[in-house]
Amino acid sequence: MRGTNAANIFGGGLVRGSWSLPSATAATVTSLGSGWNSLYRGADTRLADYSMSVDVRRTAAGTTSASPKYGVYGCYQNDDNYVQAWIDPVNTTFVSHARLGGTDLGWSGTQALPGGFNTGVAHKLTVDRQGSTFRFALDGVAQPSRTVAITGGCQIGLVTEDTAAEFTNAQVLDRLEWGDARFGSNPGNIYGGKAVRGGWVVNAPQSLESTSLGSGWSSIYGAAGIRTTDYTLSASVRRVAAGTTSTSPKYGVYGCYNDDLNYVQAWIDPVNNAFVSHVLVGGTDLGWSGVQALPGGFNPAVPHTVTVTKTGSTFTFKLDGVAQPSRTAALSNCQVGAVTEDVKANYRAVTIS
Numbered sequence: 001m002r003g004t005n006a007a008n009i010f011g012g013g014l015v016r017g018s019w020s021l022p023s024a025t026a027a028t029v030t031s032l033g034s035g036w037n038s039l040y041r042g043a044d045t046r047l048a049d050y051s052m053s054v055d056v057r058r059t060a061a062g063t064t065s066a067s068p069k070y071g072v073y074g075c076y077q078n079d080d081n082y083v084q085a086w087i088d089p090v091n092t093t094f095v096s097h098a099r100l101g102g103t104d105l106g107w108s109g110t111q112a113l114p115g116g117f118n119t120g121v122a123h124k125l126t127v128d129r130q131g132s133t134f135r136f137a138l139d140g141v142a143q144p145s146r147t148v149a150i151t152g153g154c155q156i157g158l159v160t161e162d163t164a165a166e167f168t169n170a171q172v173l174d175r176l177e178w179g180d181a182r183f184g185s186n187p188g189n190i191y192g193g194k195a196v197r198g199g200w201v202v203n204a205p206q207s208l209e210s211t212s213l214g215s216g217w218s219s220i221y222g223a224a225g226i227r228t229t230d231y232t233l234s235a236s237v238r239r240v241a242a243g244t245t246s247t248s249p250k251y252g253v254y255g256c257y258n259d260d261l262n263y264v265q266a267w268i269d270p271v272n273n274a275f276v277s278h279v280l281v282g283g284t285d286l287g288w289s290g291v292q293a294l295p296g297g298f299n300p301a302v303p304h305t306v307t308v309t310k311t312g313s314t315f316t317f318k319l320d321g322v323a324q325p326s327r328t329a330a331l332s333n334c335q336v337g338a339v340t341e342d343v344k345a346n347y348r349a350v351t352i353s
Contacts, residue, residue: 015038015039015040016035016036016037016038017029017030017031017037017038017039017160018030018031018037019037019039025168025169025170025171026166026167026168026169026170027039027158027166027167027170028059028164028165028166028167029158029160029163029164029165029167030059030060030164031160031164032060032061032062032064032068032162032163032164033062033064033162034064034065034162035161036159036160036161037159037160037161038073038157038158038159038160039157039158039159040073040076040155040156040157041155041156041157041170041172042155047075047129047153047154047155047156047172047174048129048152048153048154049129049130049131049174049352050128050129050154050172050173050174051126051127051128051129051172051173052072052074052126052127052128052156052170052171052172052173053124053125053126053127053169053170053171054072054124054125054158054167054168054169054170054171055122055123055124055125055167055168055169056070056071056072056087056122056123056124056125056158056165056166056167056168057119057120057121057122057123057165057166057168058070058087058089058119058120058163058164058165059164059165059166060163060164061089061119061162061163061164062162062163063162064162065161065162066090067088067090067091067161068089068090068160068161068162068163069086069087069088069089069090069160069161069162069163070086070087070159070160070161070163070165071084071085071086071087071125071158071159071160072084072085072125072127072156072157072158072159073155073156073157073158073159074096074127074129074134074136074154074156075127075129075134075148075150075154075155075156076154076155076156076157077150077152077153077154077155079099080099080100080101080102081099081100081101081150082098082099083096083097083098083127083129083134083146083148083150084096084097084098084159085125085127085136085143086159087113087119087123087125087138089113089117089119092112092113092117093110093111093112093113094109094110094111094112094113094136094138094143095107095108095109095110095111096108096109096134096136096143096144096146098134098146098148100148100149100150105146105148108144108146109136109143109144109145109146110144111143111144113138114139114141122166122168123138123139124137124138124139124140124169125137125138126138126140127156129154130353132147132148132149132150133145133146133147134146134147134148156172158170177222178200178202178208178220178221178222179196179220179221180194180195180196180221181194181195181221181257181259181335181337182221182335183258183259183333183335189260190215190216190217191216191217191260192217192219192257192260192263192280193219193260194259194260196219196220196221197216197217197218197219197220198210198211198212198214198216198217198218198219198220198340199211199212199218200218200220200338202220206348206349206350206351207346207347207348207349207350208220208338208346208347208350209240209344209345209346209347210251210338210340210343210344210345210346210347211344212340212344213241213242213243213245213249213342213343213344214243214245214342215245215246215342216341217339217340217341218339218340218341219254219337219338219339219340220337220338221254221257221335221336221337222335222336222337222352227256227310227333227334227335227336227352230309230310230311230312231309231310231334231352231353232307232308232309232310232352232353233253233255233307233308233309233336233350233351233352234305234306234307234308234349234350234351234352234353235253235305235306235338235347235348235349235350235351236303236304236305236347236348236349236350237251237252237253237268237303237304237305237306237345237346237347237348238300238301238302238303238304238345238346238348239251239268239270239300239301239343239344239345240301240343240344240345240346241343241344242270242300242342242343242344243342243343244342245342246341246342247271248269248271248272248341249270249271249341249342249343250267250268250269250270250271250340250341250342250343251267251268251339251340251341251343251345252265252266252267252268252306252338252339252340253265253266253306253308253336253337253338253339254335254336254337254338254339255308255310255315255317255334255336256308256310256315256329256331256334256335256336257334257335257336257337258331258333258334258335260280261280261282261283262280262281262282262283262331263279263280263331264277264278264279264308264315264327264329264331265277265278265279265339266306266308266317266324267339268294268300268304268306268319270294270298270300273293273294273298274291274292274293274294275290275291275292275293275294275317275319275324276288276289276290276291276292277289277290277315277317277324277325277327279315279327279329281329281330281331286327286329289325289327290317290324290325290326290327291325292319292324292325294319295320295322303346303348304319304320305318305319305320305321305349306318306319307319307321308336310334313328313329313330313331314326314327314328315327315328315329336352338350
């Protein structure tokens with residue numbers, strides 16, 4: 001916790017209220033009364049490009065506050081800088097609240113709760129941060145977004161006002177984290193296996209380097225960023241060195257990775273002078289296709305931008321802004337990744353939008 005005023009009953013930096021933790025993804029608060037009862041996730045204070053979600057059910061409401069409510073900190077730095085999302089049953093609204101640099105940016109982004117809203121059952125609150133944009137959803141339905149120019153990393157948290165509640169299924173998906181795949185089924189597979197393979201240096205969330213040559217694929221995955229909706233992956237990639245083990249040393253990205261039986265890749269293959277995609281679905285190899293010749297004078301030693309856009313089951317590709325042949329693959333719940341074959345490469349400006 002990084003709160004600057006632990007005594008502040010509204011947004012202070014210490015745990016406030018009576019909380020129990022049934023599991024690593026659940027918390028229960030039983031305290032009623034004035035002020036906000038709050039609990040912060042201490043595992044990470046640097047979240048910058050992420051999505052958090054939690055299911056929450058009200059178990060009791062007090063009589064101290066004029067509007068007992070419950071919600072989350074979508075971002076917490078200290079009591080002068082935070083973004084909240086609230087369910088307010090008294091006023092039958094979803095509402096967000098933010099402070100920046102000590103200035104109260106107000107309670108806004110208000111939207112009426114759906115008809116027949118039942119506080120006695122769990123409802124999913126989601127906050128998605130990309131830069132200074134905070135997007136909210138209630139049970140999967142988009143709510144008004146906010147722009148809050150908070151710089152640096154955030155913690156997330158749980159918060160109630162004169163309300164007892166149960167929070168379950170808390171998740172944080174950090175799109176800027178790199179590591180092993182979450183759902184890969186075969187970590188020992190040197191072609192598409194779950195575990196990080198080869199030497200990788202992560203300089204920053206959007207900057208990494210492959211440092212290995214040799215057989216198989218060197219791979220690393222956006223470790224927590226499971227994407228359940230459409231998205232675009234972009235990376236500026238430069239070849240640093242090519243080995244002699246593979247007949248076609250190449251480098252590229254996973255536009256979608258489920259496991260070693262389900263994925264979509266985009267590759268730059270300088271030996272064959274081609275941009276090429278590769279797809280497996282359900283263990284069936286759909287082939288190396290979507291081949292298009294690299295532009296004349298292509299220089300792998302300078303950065304080139306590879307872009308993959310997922311729209312439903314359609315994957316479209318671009319190289320330096322020029323469209324490449326698309327592919328169809330019925331995949332969802334994707335991670336992205338970086339992959340090389342007998343190539344050292346630098347990846348910069350890696351973004352997911």
